Amino acid sequence: MKERDACILAIKEGSSPCTDASPHLAPFCEILETILRKGIKQPVLGFKRRDYWHWLEQLPQQDTCSGVTPLSIMVEKASSCEKVLTAQGRGRYFLRLALNQKLLATAIQQLARNPKLLECYDPLVSVLGNEDFMEPFLSLMLVVSEMNFSLDLQNSSFLDESWLLPVCMTYETVPCRELGMVLRYLDGRIFVIEVLPESQAEVDEVVLAGDVIDEISGFSLRNARNGQAGTVLQKLKGKPLSFRMIRWKWHDGGMYKPLLPYLNVLREKVPSFQLQQEHRHKEEKEERCLQGGRLLYNLRYLGQANVGKYGGKEVLDEGIPKVLEQHLCPQEVLFDVKETEVFIQEKTSSKVLFQYPYPEISCVGRRLDSNHLFAFCVAVSPGTPEHSTFDCLVFESNSENECEEIIKRIGLKRSYPAVTENEIKTKTSYDGKAHMQNSKDTRIYSDTYR
Secondary structure, three states: OHHHHHHHHHHHHOOOOEOOOOOOHHHHHHHHHHHHHOOEOOOOOOOOOOOHHHHHOOOOOEEOOOEEOHHHHHHHHHHHOOOOOOHHHHHHHHHHHHHHOOOHHHHHHHHHHOHHHHOOEOOOOOOOOOHHHHHHHHHHHHHHHOOOEOOOOOOOOOOOOOOOOOOEEEEEEOOOOEEEEEEEEEOOEEEEEEEOOOOHHHHHOOOOOOOEEEEEOOEEOOOOOOOHHHHHHHHOOOOOEEEEEEOOEOOOOOEOHHHHHHHHHHHHHOOOOOOOOOOHHHHHHOOEEEEOOEEEEEEEEEEEEEEEOOOOHHHHHHHHHHHHOOOOOOEEEEEEEOOOEEEEEEOOOOOEEEEEEHHHEEEEEOOOOOOOEEEEEEEEOOOOHHHOEEEEEEEEOOOHHHHHHHHHHHHHOOOOOOOOHHHOOOOOOOOOOHHHHOOOEEEEEOOOOO
């Protein structure tokens, strides 16, 4: 296969050793998996579907002369790995282990020599069951076994779903009473949905809202039950903590795609949840830029929605969720509160997006459950005043203080007072911090040290 040969050549010519960051690793593994699956005989009568792992796990467990073999050790490691739950995941873990230990060709040879296992492959279409196909394939695997791989075997929690693996980081911290991470359990994974202001986690500047806790001090949290993180932390009370974190950001700075279905569900269940782009302290340092002698706010424009014929402060409670439900891609903007108008331009191109004189702004404010979001309503007149409606425009700021500052500055330019969080009720009746105490949300505690 040309694609397979090209991947092998690219890995061989790339930096040594090959790591998870190599762009050619995932395509090579996908092709290898396709070859191992090709021609597998599936059972009739609706029994459990077979995968190549079902044959790999039957490799000889002992050598008659030397006892336990390296292959049998790899099979045992793949069988006992707590981070993979399916036959597909275990097979992929085994292949990554074999690449690291230069034993991929040995494993293929063992399969080829075992008549019982090869009975499970169709000799007409399979590679492993056909001598004409097997010889060149094994020669290539011998070449691969001479190459150096340094793959992170702890990074295994998404092998059940994808060969594309996330960026992982280790977060180490000292014992403290409250770390300040608000968690949400979803389908066996533990998501950080908020890093609390002024908490230890915020000061450490490692964790971002949207990241996944994969391990705590060596305890795997793959397929975690509700409250399991708290149980593990209780066992580690008084000890330094080490968190293995799966980042929501991938190598290219965009979202790690296998997380997208989870994050969509989180947004539905927790309307206030937002992916955290940068650590708050860093954001606050860069929250404004100087242009033409004026300090501008660096914000993200989240979109707008029509809220009908009434533009009072009460419609913000309806308008903000209406915009968030659109799940539009945030747009980086420069926001200027001028003497006579609000002036908003695209950050990268300086293109003017909006320009509203203060008399056109009917209200400004934010909701209790969205500390970093604010919105204002503007009149939309199709021709006659009696047919006017209002649009609600929503923006995300870098901090709660910045959000309040913008609201107050716009409010002072008008004859109406700025609407703060105490003046807008929410449909979920949150009181600012109540959402952190939901039965499915958990604050992380470790010890009583201060």
